[in-house]
Amino acid sequence: MADVKPIGKALFLREEELRRGIELMFFAYRDFTGEADSILAEQNMGRAHHRAIYFIGRNPGITVSDLLTILCITKQSLSRVLSGLMQDGYVTQKPGATDRRQRLLYLTGTGIAFESRLTSLQGRRFAAAYREAGVDAVDGFQRVLRGLLDSDTIDQIAQQDQTRDI
Amino acid sequence: MADVKPIGKALFLREEELRRGIELMFFAYRDFTGEADSILAEQNMGRAHHRAIYFIGRNPGITVSDLLTILCITKQSLSRVLSGLMQDGYVTQKPGATDRRQRLLYLTGTGIAFESRLTSLQGRRFAAAYREAGVDAVDGFQRVLRGLLDSDTIDQIAQQDQTRDI
């Protein structure tokens, strides 16, 4: 029976492997974010706050519209989160030097400390996974993840890298 | 200057690599789920429905409590989603043969077709990423993702695999 339909068997294995990838993505993302989520909850924040803090910390002086482009949410959703973060003293803004309509976003000292706490937590998880899996695995991991991206996202990441390297 | 603090430099590269992982996870997960999200939206469903449909399809006859264990959400959250799915004819339940308190969950024909549509969409994305990245990369990808999991999740996945192989 097993030898009669080698093609069917191959397809079955293929689907099984694809499902394994889908499921691993789900579980890994959940566990990866879960740890940070509980720290955020202590400060009455959610993932939306985390994302804003992370990308402001990563791109100090980023404009609101650039942050919107990265996060792919509406202005209103971001605005709500940002007002909270500014009120609680994690983020400050200052008008753009050339274009004074822009409000460039920065983390405060508190914000920097908090970002660092969250990122090192997630970083430790990654470091452990990388260490277990080995260097070659890390390369493969990143290659596959990049392959999962929309082409828009790829462009966007490339652009961000350029901006940082100036 | 670059040669004076090789350790600092190494740490910088390390942090940069960890951040790259964190960001790739965020973008890849978003893009990976985004495509399915828009199909789900057409049927007035969200990701919660997708997860339920997926895991019921993957484990036909699963009990509500086992599904809760997989999803890690509250009974009430799942209940809301399941009632909707049963009302709309994607899912049916039947009492357990040995334990009649249990309500074993199954996809209907409609449910199977819908699950298949969503999974093949996500599967195609994975297949493309796997193809681009190569076989070794896929192995590395899966090893790193498994390294990101909580130990509870690892046990849980192992147990699911056993159940399916019976």
Next chain:
DNA sequence: GGTTTTACGTCAGCCATGTTGACCAATATA
């Protein structure tokens, strides 16, 4: 056989985070 535990459902209400649409102010630019 009676008690306790388990599996599941349901009602009410809260919160975070996403959405749309409309509208306003300041400023840059053609």
Next chain:
DNA sequence: TATATTGGTCAACATGGCTGACGTAAAACC
């Protein structure tokens, strides 16, 4: 000066998490 852009804000809504309380049927146990 007219128009476009950047950003904020208000109202209203949906989804999907959560808690707590309570009910019911069936299984398990003493």
